[in-house]
Amino acid sequence: MGVFDLHVPEDWHRVFREISDPPGVVLLLGAPDTGKSTMANFMVYKSIEEGVRTAYIDGDLGQSIIGPPTTLGMTCPLEPPADMRGLKWDHLYFIGATSPAGHSLATAVGVKRLVERAKEEGAEMVVVDTTGLVAGAMGFELKFYKIELLNPQHIIAIQRTEEVEHILKGCRRRKGMKIHRLSPSQEVHSRSQEVRWAYRKRKFQDYFQRCARRAISLDAVEFINPELPLLTKEGIDERLKGRLLGLNDEEYFAIGLGIWDGFDGNSNKIYILTPLDNLGGIRYLHLGYLSLKVPL
Ligand SMILES: Nc1ncnc2c1ncn2[C@@H]1O[C@H](COP(=O)(O)OP(=O)(O)OP(=O)(O)O)[C@@H](O)[C@H]1O
Ligand SMILES: [Mg+2]
Known part of the structure; x- marks a missing residue:
């Protein structure tokens, strides 16, 4: 689904204005199927449309948008992308697994390498999309330390209730870091485990065809x-x-x-x-x- 077909709540426009002033590193945080990647696509589209050099970092190893599964991907599109799925990557960082579980250090380091590279290549806004692994101690370790490492100017937290508050608690009083809380769009739909496996398999098939x-x-x-x-x-x-x-x-x-x-x-x-x-x-x-x- 491209940005033109989306349900765009008024909140999204407000948050876009806030993260653009001035642009910087923006990290999306939320449980599975809360609309993180869709919102990231919208932000990247709007930002490039306004003439801001913008990078998108795909931090999802399993449901990869940029590049094959098991990698983290970065792209810095020249035109506003209506649908980022299938865009060619500028850089990939190999992790070798389809989930960050057990690989949180490698994942955090890989994302950091890509963010740094995006900045070196002139990106003013860097939108970092993440997996829905936020629950429990594993979610905390992965996401909290990723925030520590990246020190984003903005965190967009999409929550049904309070799923990421245990992570946000450690960021609430930070200097130079703003948290934007949103509810998922009513149009978000969940993907079953079978649909996720099929997607991953197709991505591998496409890559190795x-x-x-x-x-x-x-x-x-x-x-x-x-x-x-x-x-x-x-x-x-x-x-x-x-x-x-x-x-x-x-x-x-x-x-x-x-x-x-x-x-x-x-x-x-x-x-x-x-x-x-x-x-x-x-x-x-x-x-x-x-x-x-x-x-x-
Ligand atoms: N604002 C919206 N309008 C219409 N459809 C939406 C919207 N937001 C999300 N969706 C749909 O809901 C589904 C899940 O959204 P999305 O992939 O963005 O969630 P996610 O939080 O990134 O999921 P994951 O945790 O798997 O990464 C997608 O099929 C997407 O097209
Ligand atoms: Mg996603």
């Missing part, structure tokens, strides 16, 4: 394994078949993704399935936590 088997020499890249740093080469082939890989450049941003498809100890080459034609810029193969069955 034109992939080829390519060799990459371990003499030319570093293999980063966050689980087993001292992994022996014996049996590596079978154990890692199907595992997702972040194909990272010299700045540790992901150029793309690959799927582990074999290892040849004699030539010291890893075989990967990837849609990338040019592997020249890859400096690191970062092992993900997820395995994919091919064909997808």
